[in-house]
Amino acid sequence: MRRAHDVVIIGAGVVGTSIAYHLSKHGVDAVLLDRGDIAGGTSSACDGHVLTIDKNPGYDSRLAQKSQAILHDLIQQLPLDAGYRNWGSVLAVESEEDMEAAERFAESKREHGTAIRLMDRAEMRADAPNLAEDIAGGILCGSDSVINPMALAFGLAEGARQNGVELQPFTEVSAIDLDEKGVCAVRTDRGTIFTRAAVCAAGVWSPRIAATVGIQLPIRPRKGHVLVAEQDRLPYWRNMLEFGYLMAKRGVPREVEPDMEQCGVAFVFERTVAGNFLLGSSREFVGFEPGVNPEVVRLMARRAERFFPCIADVHIIRVYTGFRPYTPDHRPIISPVDEAPGFFVAAGHEGNGIGLAAITGRLISDMVLGKEPIVDPSPLLLERFAAN
Amino acid sequence: MNDDLIICRCEEITCGEIRSAIWRGAATLTGLKRRTRAGMGLCQGRTCGTLISRILSRELGRPVSSFEPDTSRPPVVPVPIRVLRGDHE
Numbered sequence: 001m002r003r004a005h006d007v008v009i010i011g012a013g014v015v016g017t018s019i020a021y022h023l024s025k026h027g028v029d030a031v032l033l034d035r036g037d038i039a040g041g042t043s044s045a046c047d048g049h050v051l052t053i054d055k056n057p058g059y060d061s062r063l064a065q066k067s068q069a070i071l072h073d074l075i076q077q078l079p080l081d082a083g084y085r086n087w088g089s090v091l092a093v094e095s096e097e098d099m100e101a102a103e104r105f106a107e108s109k110r111e112h113g114t115a116i117r118l119m120d121r122a123e124m125r126a127d128a129p130n131l132a133e134d135i136a137g138g139i140l141c142g143s144d145s146v147i148n149p150m151a152l153a154f155g156l157a158e159g160a161r162q163n164g165v166e167l168q169p170f171t172e173v174s175a176i177d178l179d180e181k182g183v184c185a186v187r188t189d190r191g192t193i194f195t196r197a198a199v200c201a202a203g204v205w206s207p208r209i210a211a212t213v214g215i216q217l218p219i220r221p222r223k224g225h226v227l228v229a230e231q232d233r234l235p236y237w238r239n240m241l242e243f244g245y246l247m248a249k250r251g252v253p254r255e256v257e258p259d260m261e262q263c264g265v266a267f268v269f270e271r272t273v274a275g276n277f278l279l280g281s282s283r284e285f286v287g288f289e290p291g292v293n294p295e296v297v298r299l300m301a302r303r304a305e306r307f308f309p310c311i312a313d314v315h316i317i318r319v320y321t322g323f324r325p326y327t328p329d330h331r332p333i334i335s336p337v338d339e340a341p342g343f344f345v346a347a348g349h350e351g352n353g354i355g356l357a358a359i360t361g362r363l364i365s366d367m368v369l370g371k372e373p374i375v376d377p378s379p380l381l382l383e384r385f386a387a388n
Numbered sequence: 389m390n391d392d393l394i395i396c397r398c399e400e401i402t403c404g405e406i407r408s409a410i411w412r413g414a415a416t417l418t419g420l421k422r423r424t425r426a427g428m429g430l431c432q433g434r435t436c437g438t439l440i441s442r443i444l445s446r447e448l449g450r451p452v453s454s455f456e457p458d459t460s461r462p463p464v465v466p467v468p469i470r471v472l473r474g475d476h477e
């Protein structure tokens with residue numbers, strides 16, 4: 001391990017590897033550290049949706065779209081196949097009443113430049129013949145995609161390595177040191193690395209690292225379950241989310257059974273490149289408790305069957321859980337830190353980190369190199385929390 | 389072992405693909421799984437787990453016993469959605 005680098009990146013999930021990759025294209029002397037393996041954190045315990053359809057109209061939609069566009073190009077350059085597929089995604093709307101809200105949502109997204117289209121009941125059934133007959137309609141977003149998040153992280157890391165970034169997995173950061181000028185070193189269980197720039201991309205574990213320079217990050221673990229179904233039993237060829245997922249994501253009350261509401265259960269369907277499908281989703285604040293909760297699994301299975309009755313006999317081969325790095329306004333923190341010059345935060349992507357990894361890497365690269373940021377980062381800066 | 393030999397039958401992963409992933413940095417059963425999909429199929433590594441530990445052991449020159457088994461996750465055997473959701477209606 002070399003003792004000095006221009007930039008130290010902490011955390012090798014999709015976010016840290018994207019930062020490493022973007023910096024490497026400028027020939028920056030950087031090291032990428034992780035206390036475990038590459039892609040061993042939330043980026044291996046999630047889904048792989050790259051979505052704009054579920055984002056708020058306005059800034060969030062534009063950010064997600066920009067990230068999709070960067071990812072689209074990036075994918076061609078990576079040395080490994082990340083399983084990127086542009087299958088499009090559909091928001092399924094249960095009732096006619098919800099259709100009105102869905103229409104308004106679609107309209108305001110269109111005003112902000114997202115290419116989406118409403119589908120009525122007949123059109124939905126033509127596109128998704130296995131869908132429950134009473135589903136009222138849907139919204140289709142053709143630019144939405146899926147990717148294998150682990151393959152993306154491995155590909156970005158390998159790309160960065162080929163461009164000269166040092167990869168240093170199984171190295172745990174214990175603290176960041178400051179001197180009168182700002183960041184001066186990163187301390188690890190394998191020695192100290194001298195540097196003037198440290199990027200914290202440790203996902204849900206970022207607050208511990210930031211605390212060592214006296215910075216509080218409002219990031220908390222928001223647990224989710226994922227059900228993995230056996231191969232070759234696909235009920236649908238695109239990805240699908242229920243319209244109510246948007247409510248669940250924002251914690252807005254919905255018209256579902258109280259226990260579903262409690263665990264934030266909303267239907268999410270992902271077709272994987274391997275030919276399986278994944279079922280989500282749940283959202284709970286239970287600290288870092290990783291266990292599979294059979295009650296949550298039961299609710300998720302029921303919710304999935306409500307949309308695709310034909311999957312009742314499909315086998316679930318595995319259930320896993322992961323921790324979304326939640327922030328109070330559901331936006332990531334992509335920011336320099338005024339109090340600690342040379343310290344950057346790229347964390348708190350909640351349920352959007354796979355989709356936003358590309359733009360995050362680009363933005364942090366712009367910030368570290370002192371370039372004009374590719375998008376206005378002000379809604380993502382840490383100082384937005386300072387007022388409260 | 390021949391490089392063309394299929395080690396994980398569910399996902400059709402060969403010995404060569406596993407060796408290549410070890411060369412690219414996989415140092416654990418979980419790390420191998422995440423890089424190659426070996427052990428991610430219907431049997432969830434129950435069939436190939438031991439064989440893969442042996443390849444890891446040989447390539448990295450460490451005893452088989454030094455490789456922790458992959459994190460096991462419920463359900464222990466594949467379960468139909470109908471059973472998971474319980475019978476209410």
Ligand SMILES: Cc1cc2nc3c(=O)[nH]c(=O)nc-3n(C[C@H](O)[C@H](O)[C@H](O)COP(=O)(O)OP(=O)(O)OC[C@H]3O[C@@H](n4cnc5c(N)ncnc54)[C@H](O)[C@@H]3O)c2cc1C
Nearest residue numbers: 011013015035041042043049173203224322352353354355
């Ligand atoms: C169930 C579920 C479903 C999801 N579905 C989607 C989806 O469909 N689309 C989407 O866009 N997003 C989704 N997400 C969100 C997405 O997974 C996360 O936002 C993303 O993985 C965060 O990436 P990261 O790189 O910030 O964090 P991580 O992948 O957690 O990486 C952080 C890394 O930091 C390392 N680390 C921690 N502490 C230290 C230390 N002290 N020293 C060194 N290293 C350290 C960890 O080992 C880890 O590897 C989902 C999340 C969950 C839980």
